Amino acid sequence: MNEEVDFLELLKFIRRKKFATAILLIISMVSCNLYAYSSNRFIDVASGLKVEGISLLISLIVTIFILLVLLYYFDRSIKSSDILKPYNLLEVVSDSSDIIKVKTKIRLREQGKVIFLTSPRASEVEDIIMKLAKEFHKDSKIIVIDSDFRNGKSEKEGYSNILKKYSDKYKSYIEKYHGVDFLNVGTELDDPEVLLYSKNNQKLLEDLKAKYDYIIIYNYNIVDYSDALILSKISDSNYIVVQLYSTLRDDFDNAIEAFKQINSKLDGIIAISEKFEDKDIED
Numbered sequence: 001m002n003e004e005v006d007f008l009e010l011l012k013f014i015r016r017k018k019f020a021t022a023i024l025l026i027i028s029m030v031s032c033n034l035y036a037y038s039s040n041r042f043i044d045v046a047s048g049l050k051v052e053g054i055s056l057l058i059s060l061i062v063t064i065f066i067l068l069v070l071l072y073y074f075d076r077s078i079k080s081s082d083i084l085k086p087y088n089l090l091e092v093v094s095d096s097s098d099i100i101k102v103k104t105k106i107r108l109r110e111q112g113k114v115i116f117l118t119s120p121r122a123s124e125v126e127d128i129i130m131k132l133a134k135e136f137h138k139d140s141k142i143i144v145i146d147s148d149f150r151n152g153k154s155e156k157e158g159y160s161n162i163l164k165k166y167s168d169k170y171k172s173y174i175e176k177y178h179g180v181d182f183l184n185v186g187t188e189l190d191d192p193e194v195l196l197y198s199k200n201n202q203k204l205l206e207d208l209k210a211k212y213d214y215i216i217i218y219n220y221n222i223v224d225y226s227d228a229l230i231l232s233k234i235s236d237s238n239y240i241v242v243q244l245y246s247t248l249r250d251d252f253d254n255a256i257e258a259f260k261q262i263n264s265k266l267d268g269i270i271a272i273s274e275k276f277e278d279k280d281i282e283d
Contacts, residue, residue: 076248083249084242084269087256092244093128094273102270103135111267112236113209117218118228119241120251125218128241128272133180133216140213143174143181147219147231149192153185160186166200170207181212196230205234222255232264243272 078084081092091102106115117132119125129144136142145159153160162170162183174181188195195201208215217235219228232238240255259266 090268116235158184158186163195
């Protein structure tokens with residue numbers, strides 16, 4: 001459970017959990033009105049609140065607040081970036097200026113060309129991949145590789161097909177996505193671990209290193225599959241992406257432990273702010 005309830009964090013939590021808050025409000029109002037009806041205590045708005053009405057209103061407000069605090073307390077998502085700081089928090093991303101900061105910090109480390117982005121669960125990487133890639137693309141030659149074999153095959157041949165049968169033909173698989181060179185997941189999705197461990201994968205990365213300044217590979221879901229961990233061993237730098245108020249603390253802890261168990265280095269954490277959805281980054 002969360003250690004304590006911080007009032008400001010509670011307000012952010014309520015903002016993120018709009019649906020749950022609305023449900024609690026509706027339930028409380030219905031309960032309050034049923035009680036008023038059964039006891040013949042009605043709130044007369046035109047003539048002002050009666051004493052019974054004020055009592056009911058106060059009870060309603062207190063009930064909603066208590067329910068929200070309980071919901072907050074038992075919610076297991078990561079709500080504060082402070083939890084991530086011991087694992088080298090790179091940046092909390094909420095707008096385009098933060099994306100620039102992430103790019104700058106990655107570049108300053110000069111750890112190599114292959115940058116691997118992953119997340120404890122599926123979908124948490126999606127919002128930031130192309131934003132970061134487009135920022136790199138402004139002054140570097142870059143390619144993005146979708147290695148998420150578990151999320152269904154692409155309509156076109158791509159990364160998995162190259163790993164299955166390597167040839168110079170792979171150049172024809174590279175397409176443009178938002179102006180950035182992109183290699184989709186492909187159509188050969190059987191035995192992902194075998195494909196990712198293959199010499200063809202190593203050969204492909206070596207070929208791409210000769211042609212590009214940076215290679216961004218992304219893969220979801222460290223917790224359920226080993227694919228991301230395999231890629232972490234062949235990449236130059238590895239970053240876990242966390243969505244505040246969405247990523248579960250247990251999933252994050254399990255992802256960190258998975259990295260430790262295979263002795264794979266973790267270069268940092270990128271957190272997506274709770275403001276990210278409302279304050280979209282310019283394309």
